[in-house]
Amino acid sequence: MTSQYDPKIIVPLDYANAATAMQFVGRVDPSLCRLKVGKELFTAEGPRFVEQLIKTGFDVFLDLKFHDIPNTVAQACKAAANLGVWMVNIHALGGRKMMETTREALSGLSQRPLLIGVTILTSMDATQLAEVGLNPDPAAMVGRLAALAKDCGLDGVVCSAQEAAQLKAQHGADFKLVTPGIRPADAGLDDQSRVMTPEAAIQAGSDYLVIGRPITRADDPVAALMRIRDAIAQN
Numbered sequence: 645m646t647s648q649y650d651p652k653i654i655v656p657l658d659y660a661n662a663a664t665a666m667q668f669v670g671r672v673d674p675s676l677c678r679l680k681v682g683k684e685l686f687t688a689e690g691p692r693f694v695e696q697l698i699k700t701g702f703d704v705f706l707d708l709k710f711h712d713i714p715n716t717v718a719q720a721c722k723a724a725a726n727l728g729v730w731m732v733n734i735h736a737l738g739g740r741k742m743m744e745t746t747r748e749a750l751s752g753l754s755q756r757p758l759l760i761g762v763t764i765l766t767s768m769d770a771t772q773l774a775e776v777g778l779n780p781d782p783a784a785m786v787g788r789l790a791a792l793a794k795d796c797g798l799d800g801v802v803c804s805a806q807e808a809a810q811l812k813a814q815h816g817a818d819f820k821l822v823t824p825g826i827r828p829a830d831a832g833l834d835d836q837s838r839v840m841t842p843e844a845a846i847q848a849g850s851d852y853l854v855i856g857r858p859i860t861r862a863d864d865p866v867a868a869l870m871r872i873r874d875a876i877a878q879n
């Protein structure tokens with residue numbers, strides 16, 4: 645399902661439970677943002693809460709970053725598709741077979757979610773990449789994994805906005821770029837490393853901005869969302 649409004653901001657409902665998440669969701673509507681359900685809320689509340697959000701008209705990105713053997717990931721993504729989610733993600737580091745098997749498993753469905761590959765987490769910097777034995781140049785790693793994801797038939801990738809211009813030029817407008825690690829100029833980094841402001845991310849070619857704590861931890865989350873919407877509308 646794809647919202648008729650096509651909002652670019654995805655707000656992660658990184659809350660401990662449904663009641664707290666609904667304090668935000670109850671004050672916004674699907675014309676303002678899309679919603680992301682990640683590991684914390686999904687583990688606490690499960691698939692029925694995801695279905696409830698979809699029923700209220702929101703596009704839901706199920707962010708469980710599957711990374712396992714090909715069959716397990718493919719079947720998990722089919723289960724996500726059956727919930728009616730708009731987007732689901734898998735780790736590109738799971739490799740070609742995992743991505744291709746998952747893409748094939750979704751291809752027969754009448755309504756399938758966008759299948760997105762996570763490249764290198766936006767919290768990772770050169771030092772951390774080197775520590776786990778990967779190329780310490782984040783742009784090179786992201787470029788390599790994005791090309792592989794595209795070759796496996798995925799609809800796009802999660803990357804930092806710092807890599808967006810390079811990937812748009814390489815893979816074209818249809819290859820979706822989902823960018824977390826978005827921080828307004830006056831916001832703290834928290835645990836993110838590769839960050840960009842919302843305005844710069846849009847200019848760099850991000851299709852969707854995942855913006856969490858600058859919105860969800862603000863004194864007035866809806867006002868914070870509206871401020872960022874206004875800022876990117878002027879680009």
Ligand SMILES: O=C(O)c1cc(=O)[nH]c(=O)n1[C@@H]1O[C@H](COP(=O)(O)O)[C@@H](O)[C@H]1O
Nearest residue numbers: 656707764765766802824825854855856857
């Ligand atoms: O797949 C994701 O959504 C994701 C990938 C990534 O590389 N970095 C990243 O931060 N995320 C998610 O994006 C959100 C970022 O939240 P904030 O740092 O609070 O804006 C969190 O829900 C993360 O789980």
